[in-house]
Amino acid sequence: MTEIPLTRLAPGSLARVVRVMADGDSRRRLQEMGLVSGASVSFVRAAPLGDPIEVRIRGYHLSLRKAEAEKVIVRANEMP
Amino acid sequence: MTAPATVSGRPAESRLLALAGNPNCGKTTLFNALTGLRHRVGNYAGVTVERREGRLRNSDITVLDLPGAYSLGARSPDEEIARDVLLGYFPPLPQMVLVVVDASNLERNLYLVSQVMDLGIPVILCLNMMDVAASAGLQIDVDGLQRELGIPVVPCVASRGEGLARLVELAGAELPPPPTRRWKLPEREERAATTLASTLQSDGSSEARTALFKALTLLCEDNADERLLKGLTPQALAAVRTSRTELGESLSEIDSVVIESRYAWIQDVCDRVCRQGEIPITWSDRIDRVATHRIGGFLVFFALMALMFQAIFTWAQTPAGWIETGQGWLGEFATARLPDGDLKSLVVDGVIAGVGGVIVFMPQILFFFFFIGLLEDSGYMARAAFVMDRVMSRVGLHGKSFIPLLSSFACAIPGILATRTIEERRDRMVTILVAPLMSCSARLPVYTVLIAGFIPQERVLGVFSLPGLVLVSMYLLGLVAALGMASVFKKFVFKGDTPLFLMELPPYKLPSVKTVALQTWERSSEFLQRAGTVILAINILLWATMRFPGDATQHSSERLRNSIAGHAGRILEPVIQPFGMDWKVAIGILGSFAAREVFVSTMATVYNVEEDDEDKQSVSVRVQMQSEKDPNTGAPRFTALSAVALMVFYVLALQCASTVATVRRETGSWRWAAFQWVYMFVLAWCAATGVYQLGRAVGLS
Structure with missing residues (x-):
């Protein structure tokens, strides 16, 4: 299984957060919102103009810009 | 104390x-x-x-x-x-x-x-x-x-x-404090945090209650809060340094470790107490399939915005009309009862007109807050920001800036008040600074007089009418200036990293009318109390400058010309001469600080037009402006070119005391309000002068 940025997940697919590569406050904020390593995350959809994106994490929906999502490295679950 | x-x-x-x-x-x-x-x-x-x-x-x-x-x-x-x-x-x-x-x-x-x-x-x-x-x-x-x-x-x-x-x-019960912390850090970090916490506590740097919270803050943040640092004894500061050194390499990661440890504990708790059944497809998901759809998303968004505009522009006009009528009655009543003189003028033109000028905004503000409240409470507001973020991020703004800017087309005041939904301070400030550049409804009467008076009814490319095109250009100019200035401010004034855009998309719910109504009332009455008093004070001040030092025997036109404002107009003439204006217009510009549309009635007084009916007044001012002559050359004073220059000035200048008062209120300082006024004036002056001089250079007049 390969590690990819969150932005590369296919819509609807499930993954686990491996690490957050952002710095300082950005990283803290992403983590506080629940994107810590090991958390399961799924890609819901991209906004009409492609950015930001919407993900589902810890049972709620969160939107973030691609620039930040690039820094969230995930491991995609294998398709059943 | x-x-x-x-x-x-x-x-x-x-x-x-x-x-x-x-x-x-x-x-x-x-x-x-x-x-x-x-x-x-x-x-x-x-x-x-x-x-x-x-x-x-x-x-x-x-x-x-x-x-x-x-x-x-x-x-x-x-x-x-x-x-x-x-x-x-x-x-x-x-x-x-x-x-x-x-x-x-x-x-x-x-x-x-x-x-x-x-x-x-x-x-x-x-x-x-x-x-x-x-x-x-x-x-x-x-x-x-x-x-x-x-x-x-x-x-x-x-x-x-x-x-x-x-x-x-x-x-109402007596409860014990929560149990000792149940989440734990990894061994090394745990030791550092607890040791530091007990030092803070034992040397009096912190109460026992908050010692751990403070210890964690001191370990995690390189620049901890001043108030926190001030309370530390020298020993405590030394202990902070020691602990940070002991953590060595892992110091840079400790904030992550703290967050992860909390979540690890939470996850454990949830695994034990929660049972998640089949996740059903909720209504919220279904709505989002449309509301954030590639095409549907924009359709829904623009439909809701159109509805909001309808509410502000049209529906709010009816109660606003009542207020104006009521104000008129009250004015007539006072006119009939009070003896002629300064007191009568203060009551009628100062207080009644001033208070009326404030509460006439209230229907718009109430409608707007109510509508925004419904959008917020239902969960749609986050979707609007989600859909529009890409557009706004081009100029360095946040998706949430869109609605404040859009509503500023109706009136900058609700727009500025709506920036409260933007959490990031820099984004909020930039949005406040550029919002009044959008052409509000009070500018429309000014545009109307000038366009009707000086822009010929010609067709462009056979389809568009020239007056219509000029009007649209004025709106576009405001929009372009707002976006352009936003990006300038983001680059030069509110520098720094692009703030993080992290926004929850809560499930939709039926908005609670009670909650929204209550919130609308609280926000509006707060506006009325805080900004309203300042707006009223400024309006009375403006009244005074246009009346004193007066001579009761003089005719109103003559009296205005001899007032403080009249003299100021003459002093200011050189300032606006570069875009083809004279001192009479300067008085109009000063008067329109109370509200831009007052330009028309002030010009009516300056030109000594005797019309009470607004529409007739507007026509008379137009005719008068058309017949004004330049005293030196005898050529017409105003041309299509100078009319456009004056409109450009009105698009860009912050000619509105109420907005200034609101900005002062929302930013908490006169400094930002003053900065905004100055930058907009400079922008307006340069643009108006540029248009006028360039136009003359290429032979337009």
Whole structure:
């Protein structure tokens, strides 16, 4: 299984957060919102103009810009 | 008197209960349900975060509604306030904290709970929106959760009043502080944190209650809060350095480790107490398939915006008309009763016109706040920002800036007030600074007079009418200037990293009309009190400058010309001459500070036009302007070119005392209001002069 940025997940697919590569406050904020390593995350959809994106994490929906999502490295679950 | 940093000496019976919780957890609905309809709304000293306080039903417990916070890490002004209140920086310290969580979103909500529990104040957990959790297939073992956390847990549906009785009962009870911290850090970090905490406590740098929270803050943040550092003894500072050194390499990661450790514990708790059934496809998902769809998303968005405009532009005009009529009656009544003189003029032209000028905004503001409130409460507001963010990020703004800017087309005041939904201070400031560049409805009468008077009815390319094109260009100019200036401010004034765009998309719900109506009323009446008084004062000042020093025997036109404003007009003539204006227009520009459309009536007085009817007045001013001659050359004073230059000036200049007062109120300082006025004036002057001089150079006139 390969590690990819969150932005590369296919819509609807499930993954686990491996690490957050952002710095300082950005990283803290992403983590506080629940994107810590090991958390399961799924890609819901991209906004009409492609950015930001919407993900589902810890049972709620969160939107973030691609620039930040690039820094969230995930491991995609294998398709059943 | 110095403010005590610790619990103030409140009598035991007037207990203070703080209401904390994430945004979108139903906290406001719960607050309203617990306290009834009477609240005190104010601001925290020095910041523009709303402070709401009410009395718990049938008790003398005061309930303080803290601003919504995802964390006490204080990464937005709202979160900073929530943290500061709980740390005792805004005395009095609450005796109890009621943390409201969204039961359908337990994991993330418990993050804040774990932080609040570390502060040693007794905590009650309100497990709100149990109905939403159930319909999302989530079962929560409430007793189990209570055991795991060691604090009272009350399941509730605040919107239906379920569970409130138990909350009220607990709020009056004597509760022990929360149990000792149950989440643990990895060994090395745990040792560093506890050692530091006990040092802080033993040498008096911190109370026992907050020692761990402070120790963690000092370890995690390179630039901890000044107030925190100031309280430290030299030994404590040394201990901080030692602990940080001991952590070595892992210091840079400690903040992650703390967050991960909290979440690890939360995950454990949730695994034990939650049963997630099949996740059903909710209504919310179905709506989002349309509302955030590639095409549907924009259709829904623009339809809602059109509706909002309709509300502000058209529906609000009816009550605004009543207010104007009422103002007219009152004016006539006073005119008939009072003897001629300064007092009569003060009452009629100063006070009645001034108060009228303030409350005539109220219908617009009420409609607008109500509509925005519905969008917010239903959950759509976050989708609007989601859909529009890409567009706004081009100029360095946030998706949430779109609605304030758009509503500024109606009136900048509700637009500026709406920026409160933007958490990031820099984004909010930039949005406030550029919002008045959008052409508001008060500019329309000015454009109308000038276009009708000087722009010939010609066709362009056979289809477009020239006057129509000019009007559209004025609106576009404002829009382009706003976006351009936003990007300039982001680059040069509010520099720094692009703030993080991280926004929750809460599930849709039926908005509570009661909550929204109450919020609308609170926001509007606050506006009326705070900005209203300043607007009134400025209007009376303007009245005075246009009347004094006066001679009662003079005719009104002559009197205006000889007033302070009249003299100021002559002094200012050289300033506006570069774009083809004279001192009479300068008086009109000064007068329109009260409101831009006053330009027309001021010009009517200057030109001595005797028309009370607005439409006829507008026509007469137009005719008069057309026949004005340049005293030196005898050529017409105003041409199509100078009319366009004056319109450009009106598009860009901040000719509105009410907006200035509102900006002062919302930014908390006259400095920003002054800065905004100056930059917009410079921009307007340069653009108007540029248009006029360039036009003349290429032979237009």
